[in-house]
Amino acid sequence: MAYKIIASQxxxxxxxxxxCPNTAIREKGGTFxxxxxxxxxxxxxxxxxxxVAVCPVDGxxxxx
Amino acid sequence: MSDSTAFISIEGLKKGRKALSEVQETAASGCGSTGxxxxxxxxxxxxxxxxxxxxxxxxxxxxxxxxxxxxxxxRMHVAVAPACNIQCNYCNRKYxxxxxxxxxxxxxxxxxxxxxxxVLAVASEIPQMTVLGIxxxxxxxxxxxxxxxxxxxxxxxxxxxxxxxxxxxxxxxxMVDEICKYNIDHVTITINMVDPAxxxxxxxxxxxxxxxxxxxxxxxxLHEQQMKGLEMLTARGVLTKINSVLIPGINDEHLLExxxxxxxxxxxxxxxxxxxxxxxxxxxxxxxxQRGPSAQExxxxxxxxxxxxxxxxHCRQCRADAVGLLGEDRSDEFTLDKIEQMEIVYDLxxxxxxxxxxxxxxxxxxxxxxxxxxxxxxxxxxxxxxxVLIAVATEGHGKVNQHFGHATEFQIYxxxxxxxxxxxxxRVDLYCQGGFGEDEQLPSIVSxxxxxxxxxxxxxxxxxxxxxxAAGIEPVDRYAHEFIEKAALSWFAEYRQRIARGxxxxxxxxxxxxxxxxxxxxxxxxx
Numbered sequence: 001m002a003y004k005i006i007a008s009q010x011x012x013x014x015x016x017x018x019x020c021p022n023t024a025i026r027e028k029g030g031t032f033x034x035x036x037x038x039x040x041x042x043x044x045x046x047x048x049x050x051x052v053a054v055c056p057v058d059g060x061x062x063x064x
Numbered sequence: 065m066s067d068s069t070a071f072i073s074i075e076g077l078k079k080g081r082k083a084l085s086e087v088q089e090t091a092a093s094g095c096g097s098t099g100x101x102x103x104x105x106x107x108x109x110x111x112x113x114x115x116x117x118x119x120x121x122x123x124x125x126x127x128x129x130x131x132x133x134x135x136x137x138x139r140m141h142v143a144v145a146p147a148c149n150i151q152c153n154y155c156n157r158k159y160x161x162x163x164x165x166x167x168x169x170x171x172x173x174x175x176x177x178x179x180x181x182x183v184l185a186v187a188s189e190i191p192q193m194t195v196l197g198i199x200x201x202x203x204x205x206x207x208x209x210x211x212x213x214x215x216x217x218x219x220x221x222x223x224x225x226x227x228x229x230x231x232x233x234x235x236x237x238x239m240v241d242e243i244c245k246y247n248i249d250h251v252t253i254t255i256n257m258v259d260p261a262x263x264x265x266x267x268x269x270x271x272x273x274x275x276x277x278x279x280x281x282x283x284x285x286l287h288e289q290q291m292k293g294l295e296m297l298t299a300r301g302v303l304t305k306i307n308s309v310l311i312p313g314i315n316d317e318h319l320l321e322x323x324x325x326x327x328x329x330x331x332x333x334x335x336x337x338x339x340x341x342x343x344x345x346x347x348x349x350x351x352x353x354q355r356g357p358s359a360q361e362x363x364x365x366x367x368x369x370x371x372x373x374x375x376x377x378h379c380r381q382c383r384a385d386a387v388g389l390l391g392e393d394r395s396d397e398f399t400l401d402k403i404e405q406m407e408i409v410y411d412l413x414x415x416x417x418x419x420x421x422x423x424x425x426x427x428x429x430x431x432x433x434x435x436x437x438x439x440x441x442x443x444x445x446x447x448x449x450x451x452v453l454i455a456v457a458t459e460g461h462g463k464v465n466q467h468f469g470h471a472t473e474f475q476i477y478x479x480x481x482x483x484x485x486x487x488x489x490x491r492v493d494l495y496c497q498g499g500f501g502e503d504e505q506l507p508s509i510v511s512x513x514x515x516x517x518x519x520x521x522x523x524x525x526x527x528x529x530x531x532x533x534a535a536g537i538e539p540v541d542r543y544a545h546e547f548i549e550k551a552a553l554s555w556f557a558e559y560r561q562r563i564a565r566g567x568x569x570x571x572x573x574x575x576x577x578x579x580x581x582x583x584x585x586x587x588x589x590x591x
Contacts, residue, residue: 019271048275
């Protein structure tokens, strides 16, 4: 299980990148992507997925 | 959102003003509230006689901190800070249009290395560029690494450029040490409220301590961080400017309280600016019908805050990547591709020499104003307290030097026998489109300066001249290339003589409309 950034929604603001406790997020062509093999959904780390909590675009980051 | 409660009663504002005068000034730094002539001192329109020399030294070449400087010196913003840690109802950072001029919007994000290159390119092309700010498009302090890397490199490579940043204040207290380390002596904090009950209508959420916090609690935390950050900066001697967005019906009267609270904590300047809100911006306010204030509503709140923290009235609500004098944007000349082609020679001596010539010009402007004031002092039998607003078309240098048809904004001056004071600006659509006038633009220009008795220009065509006259705004081109204050006072003296001779009667003017955001770049539209 992992989260995914919908590229068409991503504004490329980079807010999620430093918040990820697993360094699973990186820039790719102006928007950001989550490496599903690294994503833990912040389970056991935080109350809620950090990338979703900080993202300014509602619905941009979804569970897959 | 309903705008039924949006209008502020003047009575309400007077009440607030009385409360202001009762407040004890507790701030150790910052400025006194009255200058030599009883007007608000330092801040936007003050000069060297109104403040300690070390403070004047910090602001004299800063177009945002000194109204006088903004006619002569340019600033630039570099968009290295895209991330934000809060959401505001007036902001939608996804939206980007090259015709937009408002904070939070940007065309090209830069890395710190690219930003430094751009600053050096601009500094060598525009020697009057004295200030570099990081203002987003997100929050400078929500991107600390990018922000401070940029500042560190610039402090080494362009030591004469003043550094400043803008922040919402949430991360400010923990960053104060870092700010002082890079000698950043100007910090702008956006403070729209000092009461979380007001704040929760403006901020839907903040990201705080690894959680998204909403509602009253979010606004309370933000408020506490803002006040703490402001106090810490004041204690360290960093000059602060407080930006407040005037949102009719939400924080209009409340801004008097904001003014009082920030003054108490040593804020140097308070900049009350109109909400920019249209549905096409895609902001919560824009989509929900929240309107911005009219020119009179904005001025009423600004005037009611006089005597509190010093007001800035020359803010142009620049984009996060603006380049040039306030009111102009030359960022198109400095895109990454174009910078690559440029030969960049950072010549400190050349910059200093140019800035010295600017100082001579400033001195001449000041002297012209003093002479005109002395001349207007004599009794002419007309109401001595009469005040009017006039619009001025200028390309900078403090002079009436722009053709009516080339103006994308008019500067607004309030003129009386005793003073000619800059009180704001109005953005307009360009009238002249390649040699012929665009008649459908004229009504929107008239509505933008409808509260003015005259418009001072270097030149104007016959058609707009007639239409302005019909609308009751006198077009005036006989003061072309004079310094603005001198031209304004001379016109006013003449206006009073016409009243004294019974040729005209003085009529009050109506309200004016504040243009919402769109700023049609002068160069490309005129081409």
